[in-house]
Amino acid sequence: MPKGERKSKGSARKRLERHQEPEEFDDEAVSVADSAGTPSVNSFDSSDDDVDPGQEEIDDTRYRIDDFLEQTEHKSSKTREKGVEGLCVQFCKTYLPDVMECRKETLLSAVLRMLKRGSDAEKMGSCRLAGVLLIQLGASDDAEHYLEEVRPFLLSTLLDHTKSPSLRAECARVLALGSFILGAGVASSEEVVAKFEALLHSASGSSSDSLVSAVMSSWSLLLTCSDPHAIIPRASSLVGLFMKFLGSKEPATRVSAGEAIAVIYELAWQSDSDFYSADHDDIVERCKELATDHSHHRSKGERKDGRAKFRPIRLYLEEGIAPEEKMVLCKQQCLKLTDWSDIKTCEFMRDVLGSGLKEHLKENEFLREVFSLGSSLGMDCERSALSKEEKKRLHATMKTRRQMDRSGARDKRSAVF
Numbered sequence: 001m002p003k004g005e006r007k008s009k010g011s012a013r014k015r016l017e018r019h020q021e022p023e024e025f026d027d028e029a030v031s032v033a034d035s036a037g038t039p040s041v042n043s044f045d046s047s048d049d050d051v052d053p054g055q056e057e058i059d060d061t062r063y064r065i066d067d068f069l070e071q072t073e074h075k076s077s078k079t080r081e082k083g084v085e086g087l088c089v090q091f092c093k094t095y096l097p098d099v100m101e102c103r104k105e106t107l108l109s110a111v112l113r114m115l116k117r118g119s120d121a122e123k124m125g126s127c128r129l130a131g132v133l134l135i136q137l138g139a140s141d142d143a144e145h146y147l148e149e150v151r152p153f154l155l156s157t158l159l160d161h162t163k164s165p166s167l168r169a170e171c172a173r174v175l176a177l178g179s180f181i182l183g184a185g186v187a188s189s190e191e192v193v194a195k196f197e198a199l200l201h202s203a204s205g206s207s208s209d210s211l212v213s214a215v216m217s218s219w220s221l222l223l224t225c226s227d228p229h230a231i232i233p234r235a236s237s238l239v240g241l242f243m244k245f246l247g248s249k250e251p252a253t254r255v256s257a258g259e260a261i262a263v264i265y266e267l268a269w270q271s272d273s274d275f276y277s278a279d280h281d282d283i284v285e286r287c288k289e290l291a292t293d294h295s296h297h298r299s300k301g302e303r304k305d306g307r308a309k310f311r312p313i314r315l316y317l318e319e320g321i322a323p324e325e326k327m328v329l330c331k332q333q334c335l336k337l338t339d340w341s342d343i344k345t346c347e348f349m350r351d352v353l354g355s356g357l358k359e360h361l362k363e364n365e366f367l368r369e370v371f372s373l374g375s376s377l378g379m380d381c382e383r384s385a386l387s388k389e390e391k392k393r394l395h396a397t398m399k400t401r402r403q404m405d406r407s408g409a410r411d412k413r414s415a416v417f
Helices: 003-020 027-037 041-050 053-071 077-093 097-117 120-137 141-158 165-182 187-202 210-223 228-247 251-271 280-291 300-319 340-363 365-370 388-409
Strands: 325-328 334-337
Touching: 053 077, 053 097, 077 097, 077 120, 077 340, 097 120, 097 141, 120 141, 120 165, 120 340, 141 165, 141 187, 165 187, 165 210, 165 340, 187 210, 187 228, 210 228, 210 251, 210 340, 228 251, 228 280, 251 280, 251 300, 251 340, 280 300, 325 340, 334 340, 340 365
Parallel strands: none
Antiparallel strands: 325 334
8 A cells, every 4th residue: 555545544543533532621711811811802992992093193203204314324325315315205294393302413413414424415315304304493493503503514515616506406495494494684694695696696697507596596585584675775786687597598597587586576666666677678578478488499398387487477577466376275274375475485395395385384383474374273174185985985976866867867768669
């Protein structure tokens, strides 16, 4: 007989014996063990009800931030870059004052370490992170301390022509943002404005460098919080400075120049309603050309975006009609922008925070004060968008109603033979 059959019969016989002679258990021991160690269904339910979903999400965010902080100390440059980008994402999408309070020194040391010894990609990421952290801190002593620590590196990099234009552009944005948060009237802010204007004077009007656009946008942000009476003596020269950039090949440079001119006129008209620069007619004519641009050497999307940007600029310079924009924050509140200063400030904050701007406008006390939104909404602000399940149920209900209406209105004629 083959070995396989004998082995299978023996194993079957043993299984039969184990089945016929089960082990004896002590019922009292089992009952005690069940009552002591086995949790009931009600206990699970009560523990799940006690968990706060918001607090659980905050704890998960803290764990992710700690993981990203560990990655910034890794030996691999790619891992450090991922850590910086992860920190930027976490602080952009959510306002986290408690996390900042606990980890502000660790975050500052990570930013300074990468600014001094990191690669260009790490330095750019750390600059973006520094800007986001300044918005998280708001107008506070901690923000002033942050800016004092990173300011020397930012200024030296901005004025260093051997550095990449994209890195210098990030440095310009962080300098402008820090000066805007802490106040544009201090001496350090005036120094930053002077550096920006010196860079713009040395740049050519046909430059396609991204640095020029970033410097103009940063300069415009600081201009929004300046005294209107101090603009009048320099308004004509400033308009002439930005006019040459309206002929740039770079779309972002042209738009930044047009918005800067609009902000200058807005502040100047607040002090003197009869102000017009010497080149006013030429500027209006140039804005008209850009508002109706149909040149084929530019792409279709580029022409469309340019026309959409320059229409309100041309309308404001020619007829004095200010633009109006609206951003719905939630069902209870919306943000209305009715002048160029607020629009420029909102665009700058959107460039820094990205899609997380709306969440910051709901809770960030500094941004709510800038746009005069009042106290923080917090948990009282309900979601304006429906969830996926709610949308599915709504679509199913609407589909059923449409089918019933159509069946009732349908002509049910029978064939006559």
